[in-house]
Amino acid sequence: MSETLVDIKLPELFSAENAFEVSEYEKFLEHARFVVIPARKQEDWRYSKVGSLLKKSYKRIEPVSYELPEAVMRMIGDSYSVVLVNGQFNHKLSVIPDGSWLEIKAHTSVPENGIEPSIKNIFALYNTATFTTEVIFRIPEDSHIDKPVFIIHARQGNSGYCASRFVIDAAKGSSVSIVEMYLESSDEGLYNTHVITRLRESAEVQHHCAITSMAEEHVVRNHFVEQHKNSRYTTGHFIFGGRMIRNTLHIDIEEEGCETNLFGSYMLNGREQSDIRVVMNHKAGQSNSSQNFKGVLTDKSEGIFNGIIYVQPDAQRTNAYQSNKNIVLTDDATAYSRPQLEIYADDVKCSHGSTTGQLDQDALYYAMTRGIPRRDAELMLVSAFIREAINGIEQICLQEYLDHLLQKKFSQMQK
């Protein structure tokens, strides 16, 4: 490795070992000089438990034979699926469509678009040098993909590093829906997932993600989305556990007439943490965006929502809404909620709100006087609370699956 690069000291986590090529790692290092290393003193990472993660040394692990859980197979049904085990594409378990709109590539020397200079996030940057699989959606003009595409993230082995990268390019008038799922595991490790989405004129993309209960797992996801004229983007994020789950959603509205819906939930217990960062950047006007995130927290868990809406000077007649609501069940659980607005245009409608409270005791009492036992009554209220976010999903099978995860998680939370 060349001499000049030695002078940057990066945390243990970003080791050269996970890179496929020395040259790529060097490229990563070059860019890494200009990005911030996450730390508590950085506004962007203020409440995050990223410190202990940075000291870990998770390494890529070669997967061995793997079977999908029954419940997951049932949900996928006859849809398309891309199964990644330890970040590596498993052809046998996947159902790949005919046609060329979906391409799956093992790591080649350079990611398709190279390292974008705009990436200011160290995890996203590291991903470009270390991803094992790249999944590229090129949806042709006016094509509507008939079935959802499931992307399954599974892991085997302890202390593993799994990195994958997704490029979604929806051409004019096309539509696709994608569902990502991280499967339950009792191991610890890091998933580093990078998603780049571009919606051309009048395109529609639905992209949902469920992170099932995995108490020791770290997941860092970076979504960068670019929306063009009259496009519609819908994304739901459902988190049912994890040592630290960090979701960054960065949406740029480049042209007028766009519609953006961001929603999701986090249900955490033990010492789990979920950290949702949203940057909703209205660069062009006449567009609508909404954000609706809900959290239920118990034990010593932490839920963080840090969202900002920018309305740039040219983005007149923007309509933007942002909401974060939390139910905190115990004294030691914490919700940090920071909904923010920065508006530089004068003809806009923006609103935001945040509430944090306990379960409604009157409703609980009322339900119990009707014979519903306390645990069931609590589940009923929590389900109703989270359901508001789940209802934003079109696919009924996914709604039902999330409902199942919700119930399972809540019974763990009630222990």
Add this chain to the structure above:
Amino acid sequence: MIKINNLHAQVEDHKILQGLNLEINAGEVHAIMGPNGTGKSTLASVLAGKEDFEVTQGTVDFNGKDLLEMEIDERAGEGIFLAFQYPVEIPGVSNINFIKTALNSIREYRGLEPLKAREMLDLVKEKQELLGLTGKLANRSVNEGFSGGEKKRNEIFQMAMLNPKFAILDETDSGLDIDALKVVADGVNQLRSRDNAFLVITHYQRLLDYIVPDFVHVLYDGRIVKSGTKELALELEHKGYDWIKSELETV
């Protein structure tokens, strides 16, 4: 059916019930009247099991069991029902799912199988008709956005569905116009039987024209100070509560 003996209850240091005695048998309807702030709603809440109230003395025997030892939902399982003065709104829970869950919870408590979908549907339909409720309320969230009358009718609908042994109606007449009052009273009357009992809490005699009680009690200062038949309610309406107060003072 229910035997309340020397019941004392308080909220924090505020003593509300101060030695209340009352016995109600199966097949009877009792009315409790009395001025504001004398403990009528407290009695209802204590019987239902609300945790804000601390019982400091006394016993409540319900069909041979110690009611005060039971959890709120267990009391419902045993056959207690409280129609709320102010029914609670539960956003996101549909009215129909709420009552289905409640009924099956109670059946489970009693060791019965859950109702089949068809049976449930028929039962819901039958009871809705009894209360003049339309199917529209079924899919709305529990009590959310219901009018005052709809909320009260919904309480009686739930009561009809759960078919309790002992039902307490806490000022079910408040906020009802005369037509709604009749519907609610008709509903109650149709549910009356030799096997169940009702405790009707009200300020006004009006409701008792429609739900005719076997006994009327006056609650004052946390105790029952006067009991009689339905004529007592008429007398109270006529003379007002000051009559009771002055009578107490002379004693």
